[in-house]
Amino acid sequence: MVFTHHYCAKCASEQIRRNGHSGGRAKYQCKACGHQGYFQPASVEKARQYSQVDQLLVERNSLWSIVRTRGMVRNTIAKRVKKVLRPAPASV
Incomplete structure (x- = not known):
C-alpha cells in the first residue's frame, strides 16, 4: 500500500x-492553522x-x-529539453 504525506499549503503542517x-x-x-482547501499533491513534487x-x-x-538517475520517462524529459534549451527569439 502506498501512503502519501499531505502538508498544509499555508503552514506546512x-x-x-x-x-x-x-x-x-x-x-x-489543517488542524494546526484552520486553513481549508483542495489538496494538490502532484504539483509540488513535479515542480521539484x-x-x-x-x-x-x-x-x-x-x-x-537523466532518465536513469531521475526515473522519469524519456519523452517527458525530451519535452523539458525543448522548453529549457529553446533559443531566445531574435530581436528586430
Whole structure:
C-alpha cells in the first residue's frame, strides 16, 4: 500500500484531515492553522522534479543519464529539453 504525506499549503503542517468534498474533489482542513482547501499533491513534487531536471539539462547531462538517475520517462524529459534549451527569439 502506498501512503502519501499531505502538508498544509499555508503552514506546512502534517496535521490535516479530510473535510468533505465539492465537485468530486476532496477538501482538506489543517488542524494546526484552520486553513481549508483542495489538496494538490502532484504539483509540488513535479515542480521539484522538473527543477532538478532543468538543472541537469543546464549542466549538459545527457538525456539518457537523466532518465536513469531521475526515473522519469524519456519523452517527458525530451519535452523539458525543448522548453529549457529553446533559443531566445531574435530581436528586430
